[in-house]
Amino acid sequence: MDFYNGKDLLKKCQEMNAPISDIMKLRETTTGSLTIEKVDEKLKKVLSIMKQSATKPLENPGKSIGGLIGGEAKQVSDHGKTAECVTGTMLSKAIAYSMAVLEVNASMGLIVAAPTAGSSGVVPGVLLALADEHNINDESLCKGLVNASAIGYLLMKNASVSGAEAGCQAEVGSASAMAASAIVEIMGGTPEMCLDAASFALSNLLGLVCDPIAGLVESPCQSRNAIGVANAITSAELVLSGVKHHIPFDEIADAMLRVGRSLPFELRETAMGGCAGTPTGCNLGCNICK
Numbered sequence: 001m002d003f004y005n006g007k008d009l010l011k012k013c014q015e016m017n018a019p020i021s022d023i024m025k026l027r028e029t030t031t032g033s034l035t036i037e038k039v040d041e042k043l044k045k046v047l048s049i050m051k052q053s054a055t056k057p058l059e060n061p062g063k064s065i066g067g068l069i070g071g072e073a074k075q076v077s078d079h080g081k082t083a084e085c086v087t088g089t090m091l092s093k094a095i096a097y098s099m100a101v102l103e104v105n106a107s108m109g110l111i112v113a114a115p116t117a118g119s120s121g122v123v124p125g126v127l128l129a130l131a132d133e134h135n136i137n138d139e140s141l142c143k144g145l146v147n148a149s150a151i152g153y154l155l156m157k158n159a160s161v162s163g164a165e166a167g168c169q170a171e172v173g174s175a176s177a178m179a180a181s182a183i184v185e186i187m188g189g190t191p192e193m194c195l196d197a198a199s200f201a202l203s204n205l206l207g208l209v210c211d212p213i214a215g216l217v218e219s220p221c222q223s224r225n226a227i228g229v230a231n232a233i234t235s236a237e238l239v240l241s242g243v244k245h246h247i248p249f250d251e252i253a254d255a256m257l258r259v260g261r262s263l264p265f266e267l268r269e270t271a272m273g274g275c276a277g278t279p280t281g282c283n284l285g286c287n288i289c290k
Contacts, residue, residue: 001030005158006195006249009150013191020181020191021143024150043142046112050124053104053111054097064106066288068218073100076226090133094229098125102222115152115161115174118210118217121225122175123148123182126232130183144182151178151198158250159257163210164269166260168221172228173205173256179232184239193239195249200235202252203245207259209267211274214285220275 003009003023012023028039058077063070073096079085080092087095098121105111105120114123127141152161152174160166161174177198184194205228213219239245245252266273275281 001026003027003154006154006253009154010191010195019143019147019185020150020194021146021185024146024153027150027153028146039146040142043145044138046145047138047141049110049112050101050114051128053101053109054121054124054128055100056109057100057103058096061103062107064103064216064218065108066106066214066216066218068213068216068284068288069099069106069222070103072222073097073103090129091230091233093132094125094129094233095226096125097128098122098225098229099222101125102217102225106216106218106222114148114178115156116163116171118163118168118212118221119161119171119175119225119228121222122172122228122232123179125225125229126179127182127186129229130186134187136186140186144186147185147194148178148182151181151194154249155253155256159253160260166257167208167263167268168210168224169202169205169208169256170260171210172224173202173208175225176205176228176232176235177201179229180235180239183232183236187236187240189236189240196245197232197235197239199245199247199249199252200238201231202249202256203247204231204235206256207263209263209274210269211267211276211281212269212271213276213281214288215269215271215276216288 028034057073061071061074077096101121105117111120113120127144155174160170163171180197180201181194184197
């Protein structure tokens with residue numbers, strides 16, 4: 001029981017009249033030694049780690065190892081509770097949660113790479129904010145995680161989730177696609193709608209470069225996770241409103257890989273271009289290394 005691209009996944013969903021999460025869970029239990037109980041156990045553990053990493057810095061912020069980030073998540077969280085908040089509570093929470101996870105990662109804390117450490121804030125940021133705003137229970141969140149893992153699996157198989165190979169579009173872009181698809185399933189959308197949301201999320205961030213200052217997963221990685229959650233929520237909202245993407249998921253995934261491989265090496269996690277290559281970025285890198 002396996003699938004190799006989006007078209008194949010949708011075919012299996014149609015044949016079994018099942019959501020993406022059910023098909024992915026079947027894959028996990030039929031291609032290896034995992035049982036349903038073991039999968040559920042692992043999902044609960046993943047969700048628990050996500051909750052801890054998304055909330056701890058909001059209560060007890062601290063500086064990252066490189067010193068470039070630390071405390072920003074709490075700032076966003078606090079501002080989101082004021083009348084001056086311009087995003088609305090769900091997006092504000094999603095941004096704060098996503099940035100908090102990056103702070104935990106940058107201080108050597110425990111996170112879930114979803115799909116990578118550099119993009120680890122997007123999926124928990126989106127799902128936990130969705131749970132807060134729509135009273136979503138943990139069982140539904142776990143289904144969302146399985147759905148997201150199916151999108152990540154397809155991107156790892158047919159494109160890339162590596163910033164060094166295909167830029168930040170492959171990291172935050174992929175995480176955003178995973179989160180967008182998860183939202184759609186949780187909110188009652190069809191498998192076709194899930195892949196449409198993932199397509200929107202990927203195409204919206206197509207060409208995004210990977211340019212970490214000093215080579216650290218801190219800045220601009222943290223704010224890019226914030227953009228990732230906004231992109232995921234927007235993409236899901238478009239699809240749930242009835243808007244369709246013109247290009248199939250498989251073609252968008254292929255385009256993302258081709259775009260990524262065409263990026264100059266300076267813009268693929270080398271810390272030699274983009275934000276890292278600016279005079280200030282170089283100075284920050286030099287100061288950290290001293």
